Amino acid sequence: MVGPVVLIVMALLIYPFLDAFVLSFQERFIGQTGTWVGVQNYVNLFNGTDQIFPKALAITFVLTGAAILGKLIIGLAMASVLNQDIPFKNVFRGIMFLPWAVPAVVTAYVWRFLFDTTGPINGAIAEFGILDDYLYFFNDAKLALPALTLVVIWAGTPFWTMNLLAGMASISQELYEAAEIDGAGTAQRFWHITLPGVQPVLFVTAMLSTIWTSANLTQIIILTGGGPNNATMTVPLLSYLQAIPGHTLGAGAAISMTLVPFYAILVFFLTRRMLRQEG
Amino acid sequence: MAVAVQTRGSTRAGRRTLGIGWIVATYILLAFFVLWTVIPFLWMFMASIKTNKEIYDPNFTILPKQVFLGHYNDLVVKGPFMIWLRNSTIVSLTSTLLALVLGSFGAYAITRLQFTGRKVIAVGLVGTYLLPASLLFIPLFQIIANLNLSDSIYGLMLVYPTFTLPFCTWLLMSYFKSIPLELEEAALIDGCGRVGVLFRIVLPLAAPALVVVALFSFTQGWNEFLYAFVFTSSQTTRTLTVGLTLMLGEDVFYWGKMMAGALITALPPVIMYTLAQRLVIRGLTVGGVKG
Numbered sequence: 051m052v053g054p055v056v057l058i059v060m061a062l063l064i065y066p067f068l069d070a071f072v073l074s075f076q077e078r079f080i081g082q083t084g085t086w087v088g089v090q091n092y093v094n095l096f097n098g099t100d101q102i103f104p105k106a107l108a109i110t111f112v113l114t115g116a117a118i119l120g121k122l123i124i125g126l127a128m129a130s131v132l133n134q135d136i137p138f139k140n141v142f143r144g145i146m147f148l149p150w151a152v153p154a155v156v157t158a159y160v161w162r163f164l165f166d167t168t169g170p171i172n173g174a175i176a177e178f179g180i181l182d183d184y185l186y187f188f189n190d191a192k193l194a195l196p197a198l199t200l201v202v203i204w205a206g207t208p209f210w211t212m213n214l215l216a217g218m219a220s221i222s223q224e225l226y227e228a229a230e231i232d233g234a235g236t237a238q239r240f241w242h243i244t245l246p247g248v249q250p251v252l253f254v255t256a257m258l259s260t261i262w263t264s265a266n267l268t269q270i271i272i273l274t275g276g277g278p279n280n281a282t283m284t285v286p287l288l289s290y291l292q293a294i295p296g297h298t299l300g301a302g303a304a305i306s307m308t309l310v311p312f313y314a315i316l317v318f319f320l321t322r323r324m325l326r327q328e329g
Numbered sequence: 330m331a332v333a334v335q336t337r338g339s340t341r342a343g344r345r346t347l348g349i350g351w352i353v354a355t356y357i358l359l360a361f362f363v364l365w366t367v368i369p370f371l372w373m374f375m376a377s378i379k380t381n382k383e384i385y386d387p388n389f390t391i392l393p394k395q396v397f398l399g400h401y402n403d404l405v406v407k408g409p410f411m412i413w414l415r416n417s418t419i420v421s422l423t424s425t426l427l428a429l430v431l432g433s434f435g436a437y438a439i440t441r442l443q444f445t446g447r448k449v450i451a452v453g454l455v456g457t458y459l460l461p462a463s464l465l466f467i468p469l470f471q472i473i474a475n476l477n478l479s480d481s482i483y484g485l486m487l488v489y490p491t492f493t494l495p496f497c498t499w500l501l502m503s504y505f506k507s508i509p510l511e512l513e514e515a516a517l518i519d520g521c522g523r524v525g526v527l528f529r530i531v532l533p534l535a536a537p538a539l540v541v542v543a544l545f546s547f548t549q550g551w552n553e554f555l556y557a558f559v560f561t562s563s564q565t566t567r568t569l570t571v572g573l574t575l576m577l578g579e580d581v582f583y584w585g586k587m588m589a590g591a592l593i594t595a596l597p598p599v600i601m602y603t604l605a606q607r608l609v610i611r612g613l614t615v616g617g618v619k620g
Binding site for chain 2: 058081147148169264268294310
């Protein structure tokens with residue numbers, strides 16, 4: 051009964067992963083057989099004159115770090131608000147989960163439009179005469195990464211909110227009542243009861259979100275394609291550009307493999323955690 | 330374990346003693362978050378019902394001067410949009426069916442049957458579910474090419490289970506565990522086989538979880554971009570998400586049509602999640618994280 055699942059997982063997940071690993075030691079063009087080049091693909095990452103790989107690695111960490119921090123803060127605030135006894139609570143929950151439900155491609159194009167010269171942000175800038183010129187968000191090396199980060203945060207926050215709300219709901223009401231009797235204020239209750247209470251959920255959410263944020267390609271491909279002047283080039287995007295448009299599968303695989311140690315640590319802790327909770 | 334989320338009683342933390350300042354802050358934040366979430370969608374909708382002249386007018390207004398349905402009409406009547414819509418539907422439905430059938434069998438075997446390697450399979454499922462697509466698309470690209478499935482929706486049907494199946498099996502596992510064993514034991518004693526038990530007892534009881542699994546697989550398949558973008562290349566094999574990217578170069582004035590297309594693409598997942606909000610939130614938080 052479990053056969054088909056095991057077969058599919060082996061054939062479509064474990065085998066390809068191992069295949070990518072082997073591929074990363076080969077020079078291989080699309081449609082041709084590979085030749086073994088040892089660690090040359092990895093050495094090349096650091097030898098290139100443009101130093102694009104170290105730059106992409108740095109950008110990946112900056113983008114992921116900033117996005118996780120943003121999602122954490124907004125997610126916590128959003129969950130705290132939705133956890134209160136407000137009218138139409140479920141309607142508001144439904145609305146705030148919308149960015150999570152829609153395809154990432156839709157998110158990306160909607161924001162591309164919002165940031166466009168014909169969009170409302172530049173419209174407001176022109177209307178109120180704030181600046182002399184439009185802001186070309188995704189064509190400006192200084193603005194592209196912050197704008198991209200904002201989109202990633204917007205799309206990723208509902209996942210945090212959802213999990214944090216679940217965590218908050220599991221906190222015993224007696225704790226709050228006891229704290230109240232002891233004279234603890236709202237801020238103190240949040241700090242000493244809510245935060246420690248959601249900590250296990252927060253931990254798992256943060257790790258899941260870190261994996262998905264750092265690996266995310268959709269919004270970057272649509273919004274910037276890595277530009278301008280590689281200002282938004284991340285490791286997964288570089289790997290894509292090398293492997294598919296660049297036709298060098300081996301070099302692309304090597305680039306994607308560089309993040310594996312980082313994922314391995316996260317997956318190790320997550321797997322343990324999720325199986326333990328499973329009991 | 331599956332009841333943590335929406336079962337709150339009427340006494341909520343902190344409410345009775347929230348000072349007026351906190352209440353005001355709560356509502357200000359609420360208003361901000363609603364606007365933060367809704368404005369992008371609203372802008373998409375408004376652009377989709379404006380004429381190009383209005384969209385590209387430097388002195389544009391928020392509401393359209395008159396409702397214009399030409400962009401929607403163009404999508405339905407002209408070009409390959411309907412083919413993309415069909416492809417997305419076929420691919421998502423196939424991966425849903427696969428996830429439901431294979432996931433149910435797999436989850437039942439892992440939770441109920443004693444065999445060696447059970448633990449390893451459970452670990453493998455979680456581990457592989459967490460493998461991001463960015464690590465897999467290059468080797469999968471080769472595998473699909475070797476199978477002669479490049480540039481066809483069959484290639485996508487083959488790879489979409491990579492992200493739906495592990496998660497769905499995992500989710501069903503946690504649900505099956507909450508079903509009391511006694512029911513099954515009685516049926517087994519009465520001569521009902523394992524498959525019979527699964528179909529007559531476990532699956533009917535797990536109906537809410539099956540709904541979540543179906544929804545999840547369908548929308549994940551529907552929303553998928555990277556694999557479809559890399560593995561297909563002609564107009565007739567694209568799915569909706571990739572099709573949207575092709576609309577960009579089609580015309581000088583593309584935003585109206587693009588936003589109409591984006592809205593149609595977003596509609597199925599939004600409708601499904603709205604209808605099944607409670608179930609989905611519970612299912613996903615059970616599968617991903619448990620409170």
